[in-house]
Amino acid sequence: MQHHILVSPTRIPLQGKPFSSKNALISPQRFPNRKISQGLIEDFVVKSNYMTKTNNGSLTERVNSLQKSQKSISKDRVGSNIKQLRIPTDNFFQLTRGVNLLLTQKNKNPQNQKTQQLKPALGSMTRRNSMEELISSSNYTGIAKSSSQDKITTQEISINLHIGQDQVQNYRFASNISTDKLISMLKLKVNNNEIIAFQSLDDNIQLDYLLSLPNLSMESFVNKTIRLKPIINKIQNRINLNSFQFISVIGRGGFSTVVLARSLINGQFVALKLINKQFIQQHQKQDLIQNERDILIQTTYRGAIFTNRIEYAFETKNWIVFCIDYCPGGEMFNLIKKSQKLSEQQARFYIIEVILAIGFLHNEQIIYRDIKPENILIDSTGHIQLADFGLARPNMNKDSCAYSFCGSPEYMAPEMFQNSGHTQLVDYYCLGCLLYEFVTGLPPFYADDKNIIYKRLLKEQVEFPEYLSSDIKDLIRQLMIKDPSKRLGAKNGIDEILQHRWFKNIDIIQFINKSVKPPYIPDLQKLNLKSVNQNDQQFLEQIQREQKLNASFQSIFSCQFYFSKSGDKDKNIQLAKSTLENLVKKTQYNKQGLMNLQLQTNFENLLKQTFTNNKSKPDSKNKQQLYF
Known part of the structure; x- marks a missing residue:
């Protein structure tokens, strides 16, 4: 069996004397x-x-x-001793x-x-x-302001819709209109069923992305004119590269590239992960790619609690393509790097969502094995999504063992080196490492040489800076116990972790329902898109050439690989009641368990309100917002 190690990137964390005149005047x-x-x-x-x-x-x-x-001045002229000015x-x-x-x-x-x-x-x-204002003013003294300045301007949003080369339709909308209502009204006015969305005439990506999201305010565009053009639906039997409009390269891995694109099927912005087929064949990674595809589909249809969702999976002549959620907030790694470290309150919010994501995967019998800030994405609402399931292992119950040597050196659990197998408990050790990096800015046993990291994590105990509270130190120590059988979570999983005193008075249902306000919410009008360099330009040009050719190919997978969520009408995305019960079954709320009558009633209402339709996101409307 081949061993593969993914190494994370290095974390580097006079005034002058005032002028005085002899003549005071x-x-x-x-x-x-x-x-x-x-x-x-x-x-x-x-x-x-x-x-x-x-x-x-x-x-x-x-x-x-x-x-x-x-009155006392003589009619005679002023004497010569007065200096004439x-x-x-x-x-x-x-x-x-x-x-x-x-x-x-x-x-x-x-x-x-x-x-x-x-x-x-x-x-x-x-x-x-003041004298300066009189001299600099363009209006004569005594002339009133123009009456036009006293008029109240109309609070409207102007839309110039360019249907064709010479046809322009002008519309005005009230300032309180939302993004989805504006797009719906434009579709009705144009009355063309083939139009799926609209984009700016000058390719303003920030504006286009904002208009693609529902229930967002348009007040920042009041008294402004927006020029738009329609996007026509491209109906195809099977999804391929021609189904997308490629915009920008937003990430690179060892053998994959992530591109921001817009779907020409429904107009939504998506992230396309393109994996080089030549690399897959040379290193015989077909099973890992198939696992990643199957895990993404499984978790998407099971509700995707704080995990990435998939829309399409397909292959071309040169690429394996996963079409997944686009998260404009970027990686958690960049957020930590920008702020140096998180406060304990901020870290508590993010680690709870990561814990719930891990608990959800374990409930689906999946070991993640690659927890690190680079794989935690921040979506448009500020909540996290766990991404990149390349090292995840499906069909693993609580007692199943895996024997692969994999992961990032800074986050590897000690049992990875013992050749005796590892279980779901390996993810709990990684949770401790992640929480440590949240509040300090670096992993616990960080060093430039990975061999030094291995020696330290096997023999040394984690050390803490003085500014951390005793409760968070105790939580990290219990998560990073080297003996898996004694590690926090070994008995009751994430429920045991969430009962730690550092999480006291935390309502897990509020977190699952996404009713807790995130510490950071991305500015959707200022997307952090990097400038296109030469490598990115060459890559996009290569994709465009392959789009035009659309050549036939032979699949490298023995099993079915092609997937389209929109074409799979038989499956509904819903969260099973048993899944939530396994996540919160014993967690205490105000010193009482979930099984008391009141909390059980709230739990049933939550299920009815949020998971009775095909939505994968819980509905957070009319829910109390909690602030830090």
């Missing part, structure tokens, strides 16, 4: 615009002693003081007009001069209107 700190201050002084011919005074307050007070001083003649009509309006108002009411203060006329300059 014309200092740039006192008057930001020196020309304005000079213009004021010369407009009101003043005495020499006034020029030495500082700012006397508001403009109104300054005008009053100037009027009193004018040159007045700039441009742009000062606004300033002088404001002052003149003040003087005019005062002269009209000479009797009330002593008892009334000057009231600025409409448009006159006050302290609210």
Whole structure:
């Protein structure tokens, strides 16, 4: 038997002196615009002693003081000892007009001069209107704002629908319309049954993806015009590469490439995992690929609790293709790398969803064997999906043993090295390693040399930083016990793990129903799509050439491989009651088990509300949101 090891990527975690002028009157700190201050002084011919005074307050007070001083001014010209100031003649009509309006108002009411203060006329300059604003303003002083600015703009979303080269239809929708309702109304207006979706005229991927999702708000597009064109359904007997519109390369593995694409069958965005057939044949990996295909189909039809779902599986002349869910949040590895580490509250949310995914797989008699942040994806709602079942082993009950040496070195359980076989308990050890990396940023026995990692995980005990709580330290220690028979979960599976005190007051049904708000929700208008490099461009061009040829080929599998979920009308996607009971049968809620009458009633209602139709996702509407 060949051994294969998948090695994870290395984790690398003066101010200047202010200007002062000898002339306080014309200092740039006192008057930001020196020309304005000079213009004021010369407009009101003043005495020499006034020029030495500082700012006397508001403009109104300054005008009053100037009027009193004018009574004592001689009709003779000002003496030569006063320095003549040159007045700039441009742009000062606004300033002088404001002052003149003040003087005019005062002269009209000479009797009330002593008892009334000057009231600025409409448009006159006050302290609210700084000198700089008057000079820089394009509107004349005293002119009211345009009446058009006072009108309330209509809150609408404009759609320019380009049906053909010369045919454009314009529509307007209310601001509170959702994405799915907008698309449905556009389909009704066009009245063409072959139209499955719409895409932007300028290939705006973020906008196209947003419009493909249901029940999302369109308020960010209010008072904007969106140009769209229809996507026509391509009805085919069998799914092939021509059934998809390839967009961008979003991931690469050792012998596979993941591409973001849009289905031309239903208009949805999907992730296409393309595996090189030449590599499969050279390394005789047909059984592993067949297992991955069968596991994806099995888990999809059984409800897919926090696991990836499959839409299609097919092969071409050069590729094996899995069409699975697209998760715009990317890998958990990138989230940890960006934030360095998670808080215990954040880690609790994610590890509970991973534990439920592992419990779901064990209930389906599947050992996962490849838990690591790179295989945990974040979907559009912020919840996780466990992906990549290349190392998973089906048909394994609680006592069945497997003997393959596989996994990532940082996450391998000690029993992998003992050649005595490993069971489902190997996944519980990996859960401890994952939780450790969540809260510290690195795996527990991390080293650059994988041989050092192997020695440490066999002989050493895990060490913790001081900032972690005693409860999470105890949980990780019990999950990483080297003897599988003594490991947490050996007796009652994930139910035993979830009863640990670090998970106290946790309602597992709320988590299964996805009613708990995730710590991170991807911004769907800012998809993290990397720029296309030369290798990606060459790969996409190779796919396009194969699309055009659509050459015949001979299957490399002995069993049936082709799968289409949309074409399999006989099977309904539903979650069996026994599956949920096995996940939560003994977990305590507020010191009482699930089997008491009230919780049993809630459990039955949950099943009726969420799993009576063909939906694979539980319905989270009208459920109480829990926040951290």
